[in-house]
């Protein structure tokens with residue numbers, strides 16, 4: 150591959166693809182030349198600011214058969230993006246992608262294939278959009294052994310939760326607002342139930358912690374059960390609530406990974422994240438904590454990450470040595486040990502607290518405090534217990550026992566408290 154003028158083909162001319170093309174056609178990156186743009190119904194996509202030399206096509210095969218050096222995949226989804234990425238590598242082309250689902254589900258296979266052929270798969274934009282976090286973990290922190298990562302990786306959840314926090318509105322109302330503002334899809338499940346952040350966490354775990362994990366093994370919990378009252382009680386504790394993606398690699402070899410709502414201190418960087426901002430904090434055994442924050446989405450920031458990957462591949466020149474396959478997937482547990490917040494909503498009557506404390510005691514869980522704001526109706530009374538550190542699985546067993554009682558108006562809500 151000629152490093153001073155690599156030929157680049159673009160698969161997908163949507164939000165990110167158009168922003169990538171803008172940069173490649175700007176004259177700012179003479180090291181690479183855009184040769185092809187692929188999209189379905191491509192005639193409807195044509196724009197006049199792309200040079201006439203660029204070939205527009207609705208045939209992916211045309212690109213795969215061409216002499217292009219690097220294929221940029223910004224179509225999205227797992228299929229047929231996976232088949233196209235694989236075919237590109239088999240045809241001797243390196244691949245740059247912004248596709249978290251593709252990399253979370255097939256990244257190991259694609260990277261192995263690329264390495265066996267001295268090619269590259271780059272995917273910086275697949276995690277935290279415009280923040281170059283993967284490169285920072287792989288290169289900037291290569292001298293450390295990273296053992297934990299925590300992140301706010303989903304803008305939809307950050308938007309919804311920060312709106313619930315600031316205006317005391319319900320999840321349903323905040324979601325409608327997020328959809329109107331373009332922060333949430335018509336079907337928001339992937340975002341609010343955790344699958345989107347889990348895919349990104351799987352990529353970070355493989356790159357940063359060097360522990361490839363299956364996305365399906367990451368324990369996810371939805372932000373749907375969060376209510377405005379949880380923000381009131383969280384504030385009493387100096388905290389707010391955010392969807393937190395967390396993974397750790399223990400010395401024992403165990404890997405923990407979850408995506409779930411959690412209490413975080415109001416004064417912390419996590420507590421201050423709103424909208425499409427993302428935050429990733431990693432902890433290494435030598436260097437301690439390092440944080441990265443910035444735009445986690447948006448066409449232009451994401452395109453900068455894509456083009457940076459393209460330039461890096463182009464600068465690397467011809468095939469490097471074939472590399473060994475990566476390690477197999479690690480088993481994952483979601484059973485983090487943490488202090489917890491548990492909100493009960495009960496039809497009040499004497500003896501409820503003593504039953505709950507007895508269940509905690511039975512499972513060896515220590516109560517730190519009880520919070521009850523005075524303004525609520527007795528027949529729908531929310532109150533909170535805060536608990537000292539315990540494994541989530543132990544708390545689940547205690548709550549399963551408590552939940553059998555007839556005074557609950559709705560199931561207890563347990564959230565870890567991350568300091």
Ligand SMILES: NC(=O)c1ccc[n+]([C@@H]2O[C@H](COP(=O)([O-])OP(=O)(O)OC[C@H]3O[C@@H](n4cnc5c(N)ncnc54)[C@H](OP(=O)(O)O)[C@@H]3O)[C@@H](O)[C@H]2O)c1
Nearest residue numbers: 161162163164165166188189223224225247248446447451
């Ligand atoms: N947008 C962001 O802020 C952002 C941030 C980070 C990562 N990403 C990732 O970047 C990728 C692209 O996202 P995007 O926001 O640019 O999506 P998008 O706006 O929907 O663009 C996707 C483009 O690919 C085309 N396409 C989809 N399926 C196709 C198929 N089977 N055959 C041919 N063309 C097809 C679409 O054509 P039509 O117009 O006909 O549908 C559209 O032009 C995704 O993997 C996404 O997760 C996006």
